[in-house]
Amino acid sequence: MSFLESIKEATVKFSEIKTPIHVISHLDTDGLTAAAIMVKTLTKLNKTFSLSIVRQMTKQFLNELKNESYENYIFLDLGSENLKDIDEVLKNRKIFILDHHLIHEHENNFYHLNPYLHNLDGSKEVSGAGVTYLFSKALDHQNKDLAYLALMGAIGDKQEAKEGFQGLNKEILKDSLDLNKIEIKTGLRMFDSQTKPLYQVLQFSTDPYLPGITGSENSSIGFLEEIGIEKNRKLIHLSEEELKKLTSSIIIKRMGSEDDPKDILGNIYLLKDQDESSPIKDLKEFSTLLNSCGRLNKPSLGIGTCLNDEKSFELAIDLLTNYKTELINSLNWFYQNKNSSSVKEIPGLTIINAEGNIRDTVIGNVTSIIGRSNAYPPDTILISLAHTLEGDTKISIRASGNKAPLINLREKLNKITQKLGYESGGHSFAAGSLMPQEKEQEFINLALESIKAPTESFITPTKPN
Ligand SMILES: [Mn+2]
Known part of the structure; x- marks a missing residue:
């Protein structure tokens, strides 16, 4: 059958x-x-x-x-x-x-x-x-x-x-x-392209990944200045000419990266019955909205939005906006404190001790974006710590680069946290743990010890250009 x-x-x-x-x-x-x-x-x-x-x-x-x-x-x-x-x-x-x-x-x-x-x-x-x-x-x-x-x-x-x-x-x-419900266009495969200022769309674009731009507000603004497009414009409002320029400049940026530079072009699915400026006109944006509702544990707002409930939709948009603002503020905090004692960098490992400066609900995602930002050489282990409202510390582990990490990050983290009597969960490419704040320093020391700097195989950092 x-x-x-x-x-x-x-x-x-x-x-x-x-x-x-x-x-x-x-x-x-x-x-x-x-x-x-x-x-x-x-x-x-x-x-x-x-x-x-x-x-x-x-x-x-x-x-x-x-x-x-x-x-x-x-x-x-x-x-x-x-x-x-x-x-x-x-x-x-x-x-x-x-x-x-x-x-x-x-x-x-x-x-x-x-x-x-x-x-x-x-x-x-x-x-x-x-x-x-x-x-x-x-x-x-x-x-x-x-x-x-x-x-x-x-x-x-x-x-x-x-x-x-x-x-x-x-x-x-x-x-x-x-049913004539949607139309398909070809364009830049980017989230938020309908609603967010261009510099944020580029800054937060992790798929496709934009070398030297993803994860950095300054580089994103600089890039747009270079090609003469005002940073606060929206993708949907660009002229054909400007769009071509943006696309080809991005393709050039992505030359030499292992993905096909043309990956940035793809299908955009638009709901015909939604307004041009609606954040749920583009199915990919709609899906981002639902994803944040889930992530922030407000599934009913997402389902309500799918059922055309106006109130749910408004609340879901607020939720997404707050989430994005939180992400941007957190990334800014990181770049401002990268050279302070809150961020420990040794070859092969970076520990970001955000304490109360980054919320535990976004720390994982923030660490992922930093990992894809070219801030560190590929396969540098990134470990972040953030305080929870309950007085614990949430720990996230990621690796830099665009490919699956060479080591199993969940195992890596588990080996450290088990020494303190705590378990870690997640996947081989992204994992996390939770422990009382008092254990923070002990955890950091163990994490630093766990890295034997691989001198000969270590690659020179690639700076964002
Ligand atoms: Mn599924």
Whole structure:
């Protein structure tokens, strides 16, 4: 049976449900758009449901579900990795899983919809929101008007590359185009290009990465002065001539970087029913907005925005604006204090002890942006510390450069924090930990000790030009 056939079959079973449903979705852009699609679909069908958004599917969360009286559960953008736990905790309930993550095999009698079960690539061809959309469309063809939400989920999960969408995502795009809901333009692939002053768009552009510009306000302003474009202009307001100049100057800047310099050009997806200046006209910006709602733990604002709730939209914009301001202020603090005792630089390692100067909610992202800014040679380990409101210290570890770090950063950090009795979590390319403020100095000393400066393989710092 094909993926679409199995989706169709599941919707038939789904239609028979008469009792309330508990929908559980993921906190990122893809999860929030999946949730919005499902909320619209269920509301239209007059179904009774509740919605929970989770950062992660933990055993603890699943155990909380155990005591509920729901007979039906729908998991969106998650679940495929937790088949065993779900099976154990939610015996005898009707379970629908609409996911696109790699499957941790476990025999089950769920309605499990996942592209990997049909030899489709869940990392590129369809997102959690995409699977949810296909389910919604199979229930009611009219739900085609939700296709743009599915595209945003795919964008959030980095499934849109410079070639555009592929696989089922391409079909979903076609649905949106058929309804004349969106238009595609070619332009600079940059976030905030509709709404932010150009110098900030460039300064915060981490994908594509702009050597010597990303992460530095001064270089960004300098670059624009050099090419004669006023720094506060917006990308959408540039003339054709200016846009060409900007694009070619950026391409020149990116020459010699390992990515294709032309990576900066790509598709821009615009919602036709939004105003020119709307921060949610561009699907990529819309997806950034949702991402910050998730990151800042305000998923309801993101979902509300997807459901066209004006109040949620305004609050979400405020949230994003505050977040960006926080980011800019934090980066400025770093560049102003780079040569002070708050920033310790030894070959191979930089420790940024921000204390109360950078908030713990942005310190990870700030460290990532610094890592991509050319401030340090590739594969320099960056460790940042920031105080939390609860009196702890949040620690973030990243590495500089544009490629996957040579060492496993999570292991690296864990080795240090374990000596103090604390665990670290995260990924090999970005990890973090939390410990009481009193442990700060001890941690810093251990971190400095842990680096044996690799004298011969060390590369001369490349300065931003
Ligand atoms: Mn996803």
